[in-house]
Amino acid sequence: MRRWALLLIGVLAWAAGVSAQPADEARLARRLSVAEREAALADQRTAELLAEIESLAEFIDPATLLRLREIAAEPAPAAEIGEATAVERAEAASRLARRRHNLLRAAAAELPLDSLRYRRLVQEVAREVAALRGLALQRPVESIVLTRTELRDLLARLLEKELTDKLVRGESLTWRALGLLPPDSDLRLLYSGLLEEQVGGLYNDQDGALYVVDTFNPRSFLGRVILAHEICHALQDQHFPIRELPFRTENLDQNLATASVLEGDATLLMVEWGAQSFQAADLLSMSEWMNQGTQQLEAVPPALVQSLIFPYLAGLQFLQGLQGLGAENWRDLPFRRPPLSTTHILHPDRYWPTPAEPVRVELPAWESRDGFEEVRRGQVGEWTTRLVLTPEENYPTLSALSLDILVSEPVAVAGAAGWAGDLLVTVAGPDDRQWFVAWKTTWVEELDADEFETAFTRRVATWPGFTGSDYREWTHADGRRVRLHVEGIETLVLLASDDEAMGMAAAWLEH
Numbered sequence: 001m002r003r004w005a006l007l008l009i010g011v012l013a014w015a016a017g018v019s020a021q022p023a024d025e026a027r028l029a030r031r032l033s034v035a036e037r038e039a040a041l042a043d044q045r046t047a048e049l050l051a052e053i054e055s056l057a058e059f060i061d062p063a064t065l066l067r068l069r070e071i072a073a074e075p076a077p078a079a080e081i082g083e084a085t086a087v088e089r090a091e092a093a094s095r096l097a098r099r100r101h102n103l104l105r106a107a108a109a110e111l112p113l114d115s116l117r118y119r120r121l122v123q124e125v126a127r128e129v130a131a132l133r134g135l136a137l138q139r140p141v142e143s144i145v146l147t148r149t150e151l152r153d154l155l156a157r158l159l160e161k162e163l164t165d166k167l168v169r170g171e172s173l174t175w176r177a178l179g180l181l182p183p184d185s186d187l188r189l190l191y192s193g194l195l196e197e198q199v200g201g202l203y204n205d206q207d208g209a210l211y212v213v214d215t216f217n218p219r220s221f222l223g224r225v226i227l228a229h230e231i232c233h234a235l236q237d238q239h240f241p242i243r244e245l246p247f248r249t250e251n252l253d254q255n256l257a258t259a260s261v262l263e264g265d266a267t268l269l270m271v272e273w274g275a276q277s278f279q280a281a282d283l284l285s286m287s288e289w290m291n292q293g294t295q296q297l298e299a300v301p302p303a304l305v306q307s308l309i310f311p312y313l314a315g316l317q318f319l320q321g322l323q324g325l326g327a328e329n330w331r332d333l334p335f336r337r338p339p340l341s342t343t344h345i346l347h348p349d350r351y352w353p354t355p356a357e358p359v360r361v362e363l364p365a366w367e368s369r370d371g372f373e374e375v376r377r378g379q380v381g382e383w384t385t386r387l388v389l390t391p392e393e394n395y396p397t398l399s400a401l402s403l404d405i406l407v408s409e410p411v412a413v414a415g416a417a418g419w420a421g422d423l424l425v426t427v428a429g430p431d432d433r434q435w436f437v438a439w440k441t442t443w444v445e446e447l448d449a450d451e452f453e454t455a456f457t458r459r460v461a462t463w464p465g466f467t468g469s470d471y472r473e474w475t476h477a478d479g480r481r482v483r484l485h486v487e488g489i490e491t492l493v494l495l496a497s498d499d500e501a502m503g504m505a506a507a508w509l510e511h
Contacts, residue, residue, distance in 0.1 A: 264315020
């Protein structure tokens, strides 16, 4: 009996062993498959990370790059593999692959990858911009990422150099007198606030560096388009040094004309680059631009906004006009022969082939006395004259859907179009409560002077609180006075804070 029992137990054990064998083989097969997949996935991640590192090689220290390559190529130690089974060898290879990936990832984490990726993107776009513009890159474009606070500080320093106290005082008084700014507006605050909100990047010709804010996404289509625009400025500076152009002179009208060449060229390049690089998928990122809105712009006096957008849009139209006229080397010509006034920008045919030079206009020197001093002396120019002549309700509504947003009201355009030269002088007392403005303009023809008279008379009639006290004279309830004199091709506008200041202006002009 015991013998049969032992036999039965043996048979059952044999049967159990036979049935267990396929299960063990299946488990081993699964272990082998998992190990091989893990090893392959880790190797793929390592290869992808190394490929990105290699794409950034020109920006990485050679010693660091060599160390990363050695980590990625770490061989399997013979002692770990040994004479193990296929499953054990696969699992050892998987451990090695995962360790290699983790070591490479840890080492790569010490690199500023986002910064390096941005530098690579800048260089890629720079090469494309150089090829499109037909100007060789003479040196790499240095790019620096700033926080919003750091960008604000940089803008403040740059504006402090550009907007001196004397300039701000003179322009503020003058623009208020001409109805372009509200009475209590602060020109410096308006500029700085607007630029801080709207600027995502800038090229600084003082140090040759390109700055972008860290919230700016240079990888989006809009971001790369803006990047192309700013890189174009760096390219301009390499071939036509900006500091040598009439860009920061006492002639503010010519400064604006030069800015129009710089911005018009970069805007045209931006359009060309966008047309070349645009893909269907970029339609999604265009919503970023469409949704930016214009609330900040709409809160700023429209004349100031118009002066800020003029260089971009009018400059673009100027270059297209030169091309249409058949001007030789039309893209580079304005850099080699800068325009002399905004009249050249508005009328390319008055720039090419022979530039019409502005007529020199004279007004007597003001000798400081009784605390009154000259705070502004310079040109107004055709563009700002057009702004003066445009009633506020006729300023275009800003829209991201349209580029046709420059002032083009017919009466104002006609009233400014015959501009041939001018000079404006502003004199103010110690506290700026008393002041006068003398603005003398010469025109191409008498008809042009008549059209200015018509447009200016219409404009003063829309200034709140002014009433006509006599032919070509107006008075405000608070004492401000306006007087217009027309003689042949010359016009003279006098604006004053009160009768006493107007008398000072008249006596000054008689001498």
